[in-house]
Amino acid sequence: MPTITDFLAEPIAKRALLACLMIGFANGFVSAFVVLRKSALKIGTISHSLLPGLALAVLVAGLSQWSALAGAIFAALIVGLGSIFLSRTSRLDQDTAMGVLYTTAFAAGLLILKNLDMRQKLDEWLFGSIIGMADSDLWIAFGISAIAVITLTTLQRPLLIYLFEPNIAASLGVPVRLLNYATFAVTILVLVSSLQAVGCILSVGLLVAPAATVYLLTNNARTLFWGGGILGAVGSVIAFFLSYPLGWSVSATIIVVLGSFFFLAYIFSPKYGLFSKRRGVA
Amino acid sequence: MTAAASHDKTKEHVCWGGGGAHTHHHRLEVVGLSVHYQEVHALEDIRFATECGRSLALIGPNGAGKSTLLKSLAGLIAGDSGKILWRGKPLTRSSHEIAYLPQRGDIDWNFPITVRGLVEMGRYPNLGWWRQYSRHDAEIVERALTSMELRDLQDRQISALSGGQQQRAFIARALAQEAHVLLLDEPFTGLDKPAQENLSRLFKELTAEGRLLIASHHDLQTVTGNFDDVLLIRRHQIAFGPVAESFTQDNIATAYNSELRTEN
Numbered sequence: 001m002p003t004i005t006d007f008l009a010e011p012i013a014k015r016a017l018l019a020c021l022m023i024g025f026a027n028g029f030v031s032a033f034v035v036l037r038k039s040a041l042k043i044g045t046i047s048h049s050l051l052p053g054l055a056l057a058v059l060v061a062g063l064s065q066w067s068a069l070a071g072a073i074f075a076a077l078i079v080g081l082g083s084i085f086l087s088r089t090s091r092l093d094q095d096t097a098m099g100v101l102y103t104t105a106f107a108a109g110l111l112i113l114k115n116l117d118m119r120q121k122l123d124e125w126l127f128g129s130i131i132g133m134a135d136s137d138l139w140i141a142f143g144i145s146a147i148a149v150i151t152l153t154t155l156q157r158p159l160l161i162y163l164f165e166p167n168i169a170a171s172l173g174v175p176v177r178l179l180n181y182a183t184f185a186v187t188i189l190v191l192v193s194s195l196q197a198v199g200c201i202l203s204v205g206l207l208v209a210p211a212a213t214v215y216l217l218t219n220n221a222r223t224l225f226w227g228g229g230i231l232g233a234v235g236s237v238i239a240f241f242l243s244y245p246l247g248w249s250v251s252a253t254i255i256v257v258l259g260s261f262f263f264l265a266y267i268f269s270p271k272y273g274l275f276s277k278r279r280g281v282a
Numbered sequence: 283m284t285a286a287a288s289h290d291k292t293k294e295h296v297c298w299g300g301g302g303a304h305t306h307h308h309r310l311e312v313v314g315l316s317v318h319y320q321e322v323h324a325l326e327d328i329r330f331a332t333e334c335g336r337s338l339a340l341i342g343p344n345g346a347g348k349s350t351l352l353k354s355l356a357g358l359i360a361g362d363s364g365k366i367l368w369r370g371k372p373l374t375r376s377s378h379e380i381a382y383l384p385q386r387g388d389i390d391w392n393f394p395i396t397v398r399g400l401v402e403m404g405r406y407p408n409l410g411w412w413r414q415y416s417r418h419d420a421e422i423v424e425r426a427l428t429s430m431e432l433r434d435l436q437d438r439q440i441s442a443l444s445g446g447q448q449q450r451a452f453i454a455r456a457l458a459q460e461a462h463v464l465l466l467d468e469p470f471t472g473l474d475k476p477a478q479e480n481l482s483r484l485f486k487e488l489t490a491e492g493r494l495l496i497a498s499h500h501d502l503q504t505v506t507g508n509f510d511d512v513l514l515i516r517r518h519q520i521a522f523g524p525v526a527e528s529f530t531q532d533n534i535a536t537a538y539n540s541e542l543r544t545e546n
Contacts, residue, residue, distance in 0.1 A: 036393070036394075154411065154412075155411070157406065157409070157411055157412075158406070158411060160395075161403050161406060163393075164390070164393050164395060164400075164403070165384060165388065165389060165390075167353070167356070167358055167382060167384050167388070168382060168383075168384065168403070168455075170356075170357075170358050171356045171357060171358060171380070171381065171382035172378070172403070172404075172406045172407055172459070173378065173406070173407055174406065215394065218394060219394045219395070219396060219439040220394060220396075221393075221394045221395060221399075223394075224394060
């Protein structure tokens with residue numbers, strides 16, 4: 001087995017490392033929004049519905065980056081809006097409707113991809129394939145990261161009021177609907193980029209754990225965004241270097257590293273950790 | 283006809299910040315407001331008028347439409363028919379002159395925000411997305427914190443406050459917004475006795491400054507003394523007027539007893 005320095009000399013490894021950095025940062029940054037919005041589980045269902053979206057795109061338009069992106073957005077919309085429609089037109093609540101809808105879609109996606117004889121791709125979409133990235137993938141990841149950071153930074157002032165209390169936000173004239181559309185778009189884009197790194201099953205972890213960790217350390221919402229981004233990037237890079245000598249899958253290692261950070265903060269956070277003196281007082 | 287016309291606060295008053303001193307009173311008028319949620323009638327033909335310098339209690343049983351009326355006044359819910367006139371003009375969407383303060387239970391007290399950060403939110407209508415937070419903004423925030431006695435607590439996270447302090451922090455946010463009208467959803471709920479008395483005193487100071495306070499309220503024992511006017515509703519309007527005249531046993535019975543009938 002070549003040493004890590006030999007491995008890093010390979011273009012494929014350099015690309016993977018860069019991808020870890022960018023995708024980790026973008027997901028960590030957006031995870032602040034997911035945590036403050038308390039929508040981790042909803043993100044989980046949407047990330048699972050990316051798979052049937054991809055399957056449908058392959059079936060209809062063949063495999064390309066753009067058809068995959070379109071399919072993913074389409075599927076997320078169908079499951080998101082479909083669950084609202086189902087709950088309004090039946091006696092079921094939205095969570096139940098979503099639970100039925102996304103598992104059905106996911107299963108159908110599995111069947112389509114297996115029947116199209118795309119086991120290889122299926123595996124990559126389920127569990128990520130950061131080592132197999134092309135230059136164009138890297139550019140897409142970069143573009144998505146830039147869009148996510150710029151959008152959320154631009155909207156930060158109204159967004160934080162909206163996340164704190166939507167009614168106060170609306171009464172102050174915050175454009176609530178615009179924020180909803182913009183943040184939904186950013187979330188889908190980031191999910192699509194994390195698909196490459198960790199796959200659709202683990203992508204929730206990348207899109208929740210970084211800010212969940214910082215949430216236990218700070219009372220400043222802005223710190224949550226930048227701290228989440230930095231933690232996501234650092235965690236992903238550490239995971240990259242760990243996974244090579246240990247022979248572990250990069251995607252699983254990323255999630256395990258970020259999860260470990262979270263538990264460290266949960267136990268040792270000076271303010272809100274298990275051992276904190278202030279706990280129970282506040 | 284209305285309580286507003288009969289009261290005696292004719293002296294000049296200053297609505298703090300917004301527009302400076304004015305001799306006339308800013309008038310809020312609700313004309314035949316009805317609100318439906320899908321097929322449910324939430325409010326039916328509500329009509330009253332009041333003005334700056336007064337405090338109004340919204341009284342009625344659960345589900346009477348108090349929160350709905352507050353949200354309509356805040357521009358958060360569009361009515362199906364009727365009008366809300368603020369200073370003679372229809373209230374079509376949110377105005378920075380009107381501040382909405384939600385119920386305590388609707389707030390995520392763990393949200394990573396300090397008292398000062400909360401109060402600074404009130405500057406949003408002036409700042410928009412990007413405009414730089416100026417010295418003028420800082421002064422107004424400072425003044426709001428001082429008048430609510432929160433200066434020493436400004437760096438605290440909002441869950442590290444007492445109930446009364448939390449309520450004052452939200453009022454300070456409304457002051458930083460330079461609001462003329464404060465719409466408060468159950469402001470006294472969850473406060474201990476001293477905090478309630480403190481808030482009651484604060485209400486009087488705010489109305490004396492020329493602000494209009496409208497609050498939903500469920501404790502029938504504390505209406506008298508805390509509010510100038512009362513609006514009794516149970517989806518329909520039952521009575522409106524000064525507390526002494528309209529907050530009668532008969533009107534209260536109409537509001538609350540019929541609740542038993544409709545539930546059966």
